[in-house]
Amino acid sequence: DDESDNSSYTGNNPTVVTIxxxxxxxxxxxxxVEVDPTTxxxxxxxxxxxxxxxxVxxxxxxxxxxxxxSDLVGGVTxxxxPITL
Structure with a gap:
């Protein structure tokens, strides 16, 4: 039993926190692909x-x-x- 309230010291209403x-x-x-830095x-x-x-x-x-x-370029495999990040 938790005596808590977000607006009263004596109330017992849920304190809601939006995450x-x-x-x-x-x-x-x-x-x-190597690129020539000059050209x-x-x-x-x-x-x-x-x-x-x-x-990613x-x-x-x-x-x-x-x-x-995935890649929308044709011929790319x-x-x-799948991965979790």
């Missing part, structure tokens, strides 16, 4: 394979579960997951 949630996520996509060009040719890496970070204040990363 605000903010679910958000950030993603960084990088590749293994800002690469030496890739048609048919070369590019390996991408995805870094929970930027909110709730746990995110079963997160899957994403492996791994």
């Amino acid at each position: 605000c949630t903010d679910a958000s996520i950030a993603l960084i996509k990088t590749s293994d 800002e060009c690469s030496t890739l040719e048609a048919g070369d394979i590019i390996t991408y890496s995805f870094s 970070k929970n930027t909110g204040n709730v746990t995110l579960t079963d997160v899957m990363v 994403v492996s791994g997951g």
